[in-house]
Amino acid sequence: MSDDNKLDQGGAPRQQTTDRDSTMTTAQGGPIADDQNSLKAGPRGPVLLEDHVMREKIFHFDHERIPERVVHARGYGIHGHFELTEAIPELSCADIFQRVGEKTPTFTRFSTVAGNKGSFDLARDVRGFATKFYTQEGNWDLVGNNIPIFFIQDAIKFPDLVHAVKPAPDRAFPQAQSAHDNFWDFISLSPEAVHMTVWQMSDRAIPRSFRFMEGFGVHTFRLINAEGESHYVKFHWKPRQGLQSVVWNEAVKINGADPDFHRRDMWDAIDAGDFPQWDLGIQVFDDAFADAFEFDILDATKIIPEEQVPVRLIGTLTLDANVDNFFAETEQVAFCTQNIVRGIDHTNDPLLQGRNFSYLDTQIKRLGGPNFTHIPINAPKCPVNHFQQDGHMAMHNPKGRANYEPNSWGEDGGPRENPEIGFASYPDQVQGTKQRVRSESFADHYSQARQFWISQTQTEQRHIAAGYTFELSKCEHAHIRLRMLSHLMNVHDDLAQAVAKGLGVTKMPEAAKPARAPITDLPASDALSILKNGPDSFAGRKLGIYVSDGADADLVAALEKAFTAQGALVAIVAPHITGAELSDGNLKPADQKIDGGPSVLFDAVALVFSEAEGERLAKDKPSKDFVSDAFAHAKFIGWTGAAQPLIKAAGVEAMDEGMIKLTADTVADFIGLCGKLRHWPREAALQA
Numbered sequence: 001m002s003d004d005n006k007l008d009q010g011g012a013p014r015q016q017t018t019d020r021d022s023t024m025t026t027a028q029g030g031p032i033a034d035d036q037n038s039l040k041a042g043p044r045g046p047v048l049l050e051d052h053v054m055r056e057k058i059f060h061f062d063h064e065r066i067p068e069r070v071v072h073a074r075g076y077g078i079h080g081h082f083e084l085t086e087a088i089p090e091l092s093c094a095d096i097f098q099r100v101g102e103k104t105p106t107f108t109r110f111s112t113v114a115g116n117k118g119s120f121d122l123a124r125d126v127r128g129f130a131t132k133f134y135t136q137e138g139n140w141d142l143v144g145n146n147i148p149i150f151f152i153q154d155a156i157k158f159p160d161l162v163h164a165v166k167p168a169p170d171r172a173f174p175q176a177q178s179a180h181d182n183f184w185d186f187i188s189l190s191p192e193a194v195h196m197t198v199w200q201m202s203d204r205a206i207p208r209s210f211r212f213m214e215g216f217g218v219h220t221f222r223l224i225n226a227e228g229e230s231h232y233v234k235f236h237w238k239p240r241q242g243l244q245s246v247v248w249n250e251a252v253k254i255n256g257a258d259p260d261f262h263r264r265d266m267w268d269a270i271d272a273g274d275f276p277q278w279d280l281g282i283q284v285f286d287d288a289f290a291d292a293f294e295f296d297i298l299d300a301t302k303i304i305p306e307e308q309v310p311v312r313l314i315g316t317l318t319l320d321a322n323v324d325n326f327f328a329e330t331e332q333v334a335f336c337t338q339n340i341v342r343g344i345d346h347t348n349d350p351l352l353q354g355r356n357f358s359y360l361d362t363q364i365k366r367l368g369g370p371n372f373t374h375i376p377i378n379a380p381k382c383p384v385n386h387f388q389q390d391g392h393m394a395m396h397n398p399k400g401r402a403n404y405e406p407n408s409w410g411e412d413g414g415p416r417e418n419p420e421i422g423f424a425s426y427p428d429q430v431q432g433t434k435q436r437v438r439s440e441s442f443a444d445h446y447s448q449a450r451q452f453w454i455s456q457t458q459t460e461q462r463h464i465a466a467g468y469t470f471e472l473s474k475c476e477h478a479h480i481r482l483r484m485l486s487h488l489m490n491v492h493d494d495l496a497q498a499v500a501k502g503l504g505v506t507k508m509p510e511a512a513k514p515a516r517a518p519i520t521d522l523p524a525s526d527a528l529s530i531l532k533n534g535p536d537s538f539a540g541r542k543l544g545i546y547v548s549d550g551a552d553a554d555l556v557a558a559l560e561k562a563f564t565a566q567g568a569l570v571a572i573v574a575p576h577i578t579g580a581e582l583s584d585g586n587l588k589p590a591d592q593k594i595d596g597g598p599s600v601l602f603d604a605v606a607l608v609f610s611e612a613e614g615e616r617l618a619k620d621k622p623s624k625d626f627v628s629d630a631f632a633h634a635k636f637i638g639w640t641g642a643a644q645p646l647i648k649a650a651g652v653e654a655m656d657e658g659m660i661k662l663t664a665d666t667v668a669d670f671i672g673l674c675g676k677l678r679h680w681p682r683e684a685a686l687q688a
């Protein structure tokens with residue numbers, strides 16, 4: 001290719017070639033000579049309709065969009081593989097669960113639910129966690145979330161739930177948030193949703209990274225072994241990176257500073273070779289347990305506590321490759337809950353049954369026809385043989401004469417049934433009266449909400465109460481706030497009182513009348529807390545080092561070395577994007593200029609200034625925000641003496657144990673502290 005400085009008459013650079021392989025062509029393969037000027041009758045004349053080059057280019061552009069997903073529109077996909085660490089033939093004959101050490105290719109898409117495709121990443125929202133396993137016996141899609149339960153019990157309510165949370169139809173706002181009247185109006189009229197809202201108001205709904213959250217299959221499924229025996233199963237993804245979330249004030253600011261925070265974090269981690277991993281866990285139980293359990297195992301608003309049925313880890317998911325093309329892969333991937341494989345089966349969970357209709361239906365709308373399995377990201381990686389044919393965009397029609405069966409064409413007759421390895425549904429006995437009804441066994445709506453609340457640390461409980469207070473404060477109608485409060489009174493008095501206080505409610509409403517009296521003595525479960533399941537080091541997290549001209553070069557180098565050795569990322573922030581000239585006279589290039597790199601983008605910060613610059617930066621507003629936010633968000637802060645004026649100017653009255661003076665000798669202590677991620681006692685002290 002020649003990039004010589006040829007300019008056309010309008011001054012545009014002409015990048016031309018004589019090489020056939022790199023020659024630009026139309027979609028029909030015809031070489032293009034000029035891609036900058038349409039065909040005209042004279043230089044100032046009308047454009048001619050016969051310009052097939054321009055018409056084809058614009059025609060294609062006009063059709064670039066496909067309908068975005070009606071929910072989970074904003075998402076991010078990554079390739080990976082699943083490696084089996086424990087075979088479970090006694091439980092399931094699924095091919096993927098047979099051979100220890102075998103790797104199955106995967107594609108995982110994380111998402112938010114409510115926002116549109118262009119919305120910001122740190123919305124308070126449930127996150128989708130959907131994985132397609134390309135097994136040797138067909139694709140298995142585990143289409144789960146980062147919260148183990150759901151808002152509703154019956155799929156027929158899903159359109160209402162989604163309408164209520166999405167922008168109101170008249171005004172088309174608010175975008176990507178649940179903090180508004182319509183959402184809480186619907187929720188407070190749907191007691192079954194109360195348990196889910198306690199999770200949603202918790203820090204689970206503002207994860208620090210996709211890498212640091214759990215995943216759940218939510219529904220109860222079945223595992224079927226070769227003898228046809230069934231066990232119930234709940235699927236879990238446990239992140240090896242440990243759990244971590246941000247705080248709400250931080251989330252709001254991240255959305256402004258970097259609306260792509262989660263996708264950038266994932267892209268950067270994969271790009272850097274820091275591949276996130278999750279263990280696949282199964283909770284397996286039988287009919288006897290199901291019958292004895294306090295709640296209905298078909299009710300998707302309930303968990304099965306890990307203390308009651310332990311999670312057994314059987315394999316590991318490693319995400320290790322970014323997509324080549326976002327549209328082709330992440331946008332066109334078509335997850336379907338009904339994509340299951342021999343050895344796994346559905347149960348009668350009415351939410352799951354509704355989903356099994358919805359996902360196939362949605363793909364036809366989004367991908368334009370029945371042949372979406374021909375798109376590479378959706379195509380199985382095992383042999384595919386059937387008599388399906390034609391339709392929009394058919395790529396692989398059956399060869400030969402036979403396109404039906406049974407037929408008598410012998411070896412040329414095409415694929416045949418195989419009862420030995422073919423999918424078999426569990427022969428569940430089904431009998432009943434046809435009726436529209438909710439089972440009475442689904443009537444408890446508060447007991448597990450209470451269990452979740454009492455399982456949290458005080459810090460997490462504070463965040464939950466603040467979450468409800470924030471969201472309900474955005475409701476313009478007092479009766480909606482009070483109706484929600486009437487449900488929280490059935491969850492836990494401490495929660496109801498804290499929210500009432502936050503809302504300024506002095507006279508409590510009457511508690512909502514429960515359909516069934518809540519159980520108030522379910523034990524706490526440590527597995528439900530994020531803070532009890534954090535990481536034990538700063539690995540995978542990010543330190544922001546704010547440096548000024550003249551800053552101690554050795555200290556900056558020591559910090560970088562120590563943190564990267566622990567598997568952490570380090571970013572340099574400086575007053576200018578060019579960087580800062582450190583004490584050794586060398587220019588240290590910056591990753592962020594201070595006002596584009598606020599402290600909300602980092603898990604911990606270090607302030608390394610020279611005396612002369614320290615005084616100047618103490619008067620700089622973005623620098624003050626950097627420190628005051630890091631302090632308010634309970635982050636660990638390493639500082640050098642020259643940063644003291646800025647720390648003071650940022651409103652920090654007294655240094656606490658989360659702030660450490662940096663010298664060559666204290667770098668190791670600083671990393672140790674940072675491994676705890678946040679200095680929560682500070683938050684409690686600030687709010688006291």
Ligand code: HDE
Pocket residue numbers: 069070071072075109110111127128129130143144145150154155156158216217218219300333334335351352354355358359360362363
């Ligand atoms: Fe979905 N959901 N959903 N959902 N869902 C979709 O399918 C639906 C539910 C979940 O990254 C849609 O391809 C109904 C529960 C994820 O591409 C749609 C019901 C859970 C994703 C749909 C539910 C989920 C979706 C939109 C009530 C957690 C994103 C586009 C019965 C277990 C997958 C699409 C991806 C996507 C319908 C409830 C998770 C419309 C009717 C419960 C992770 O088909």
